[in-house]
């Protein structure tokens with residue numbers, strides 16, 4: 001079941017108040033329409049009835065998908081002790097728990113886990129794509145605006161490296177990276193119990209730690 005509450009919101013553009021519905025939790029299985037509104041971003045898009053301005057509000061949200069066993073905490077803040085405690089039974093059931101700091105991370109995670117692959121493998125693929133863009137395509141790292149997961153089909157991930165005026169797509173097979181994660185499971189382990197945030201910063205922090213030890 002999904003839960004929501006209404007709040008009075010002051011429009012940042014015209015300063016007038018109106019009521020909006022804010023979701024606290026979304027269950028992708030019981031509410032497939034809400035799942036779609038999460039992926040499209042519509043759930044966070046609001047329109048002021050007074051001045052008609054559209055804007056996004058990223059409220060904290062717990063997104064669960066029991067059929068694929070993952071739970072996402074969308075928030076700028078770390079998961080609270082209460083939330084971690086409540087989620088412990090799910091960790092035991094084999095759920096993947098993640099925190100997403102941005103809407104972009106949030107929608108990407110939904111897609112990755114719906115595709116049935118590991119987001120750690122995806123982060124390695126994004127990193128490899130970024131390096132290939134710079135090393136073999138002579139790309140300028142400062143021009144890269146984002147590195148995004150697009151899809152995974154027949155064991156091959158499609159990763160897009162975007163710049164302001166163009167973008168390049170890379171096809172990365174999952175098998176080799178899955179093997180790398182398996183062989184170095186200590187290094188790439190993510191502790192589900194505290195909703196880790198798995199993104200490029202996380203991966204780079206692993207590389208930096210290793211360099212420090214060497």
Ligand SMILES: [Zn+2]
Nearest residue numbers: 011014048051
């Ligand atoms: Zn307004």
